[in-house]
Amino acid sequence: MKLNAYQLSVMAAASVKKNLTITIIGANDGRINDPLFPLISGPLKNRCTAVLIEPNESLNSILRENYSFTKRKVIINSAVSNQSNITLYSVKEAFWAHCQPTYAQNWPNYRAPTGITSVDRNFVKKWIEKYQSASFNSDAAIDSRTVRCSRLQPLLSEKASMESIDVLQIDAEGHDDHVLYASDIELLLPGIIFIEITHLSRERLNALRKHLVECAYSCVLQGENMMAIRVPQDTTDP
Incomplete structure (x- = not known):
């Protein structure tokens, strides 16, 4: 398997740690289109602990099945946010078969329609209208639900007994920067x-990059994503 820069960075981190701690926010089914799954299920299978955060409880059984190869996992049904709860918009299951993009x-x-679940209703509406293969009112295909939220640090402390992590992956369909700001990096x-x-x-991208740099990260664009590597800080006195 040819590894990209992100995957190589994770493998490099694993080479110097006995157990790598990985947190994935917006895990969906944990497998399809996830760059870490080939590593966690492969070379890192017995060398990492994965925390999979997914607010859509209907994906729980699929997520557990896809991660049945390891006991070193924690699945958390929650959203990460500064708010106590948020409204998430998604495609109703009855319309999944009519919303199957070529990608x-x-x-x-289930994967593509659940993968665009977002706090932005208009984002979901535009996606449906772009990819629907039958004639129907896009508004009628949108579901909404209120989900509980927490900042990341207390969530990990309570549910996973973690006070630090090695890798943080975020996929929140347009809400990604807000999730990062609530992630207590x-x-x-x-x-x-x-x-x-x-x-x-x-x-928003410039503000996000500025925040990461201020938190001692070096940022590099990776296609539709950005990777940030923490820069070691010199704590010695001059």
Whole structure:
């Protein structure tokens, strides 16, 4: 398997740690289109602990099945946010078969429609209208539900007994920067952050990069994502 820069960075981190701690926010089914799954299920199978955070409880059974190869996992049904709860918009299951984009060929029919679940209703509406294969009112195909939220540090402390992590991966369909701001990276100190940026405006992307740099990270674009590597800080006195 040819590894990309992100995967190589994770493998490099694993080479110097006995157990790598990985947190994935927006895990969906944990497998399809996830750059870490080939590593966690392969060379890192017995060398990492994965925390899979997914607010859609209907994906629980699929997520557990896809991660049945390891006991070193924690599945948390929650959203990461500064708010106590948020409204998530998604495609109703009755419309999944009529919303199958070409990029989802050979995927299970749930994967693409659940993969665009977002706090932005208009984002979901536009996606449906772009990919619907039958004539129906896009508004009628949108479901909404309120989910509980927490900042990341207390969530990991309570549910996974973790006070720090090595890798943080975020895929939140347009809400990615807000999730990062609620992820307490100053406390958890992840060495590697991988975050989707394709839905962010230039202004939001610049603000996100500025925040990461201020938190001692070096950032590099990776297609539709950005990878941030924590820069070791010199704590010696001059």
